[in-house]
Amino acid sequence: MKKVYIAGPLFDDHEREYLEKIATTLEKIGYQTFLPHRDAGLVEGEFTHSKKTEIFDIDIEALNEADILVALLTGRDVDSGTAAEVGIAYAQSKTLIGVNANNIKIINNFVWGLFDYGNRIVNNIDELEDVLNEK
Numbered sequence: 001m002k003k004v005y006i007a008g009p010l011f012d013d014h015e016r017e018y019l020e021k022i023a024t025t026l027e028k029i030g031y032q033t034f035l036p037h038r039d040a041g042l043v044e045g046e047f048t049h050s051k052k053t054e055i056f057d058i059d060i061e062a063l064n065e066a067d068i069l070v071a072l073l074t075g076r077d078v079d080s081g082t083a084a085e086v087g088i089a090y091a092q093s094k095t096l097i098g099v100n101a102n103n104i105k106i107i108n109n110f111v112w113g114l115f116d117y118g119n120r121i122v123n124n125i126d127e128l129e130d131v132l133n134e135k
Helices: 013-028 049-065 080-091 109-114 125-134
Strands: 003-007 032-034 068-072 095-099
Touching: 003 013, 003 049, 003 080, 013 032, 013 068, 013 125, 032 049, 049 080, 068 080, 080 095, 080 109, 095 125
Parallel strands: 003 032, 003 068, 068 095
Antiparallel strands: none
16 A cells, blocks of 8 residues: 655644545545644644654654655645655655645746646646546
């Protein structure tokens, strides 16, 4: 079973819910998913060194074990944590798929290039499912 790391901004309920919809869709078609806020937790309350370290270590281990990275590319600009995850996955030659969620802004050109010059960026979850079914 292929492992998918799902990256994206975690700043509000809407973003987290959309990421959870991505995970649910992928799990229904047979992928094992890692969703950082669900599987490692959020740094809430006091941002202690130990909390941040624990979450980072869990996330990076899951990213290293993943075959595919799916990234939610929404917001004013691609979230810095998401961009870091994308960069690591790209350097490890993982399959990258971006979801722009029908965002009206233009994706940063460098980020766009990492997703096979935009060829691996989809508009929504249905298109994501279609791309993964082709694999």
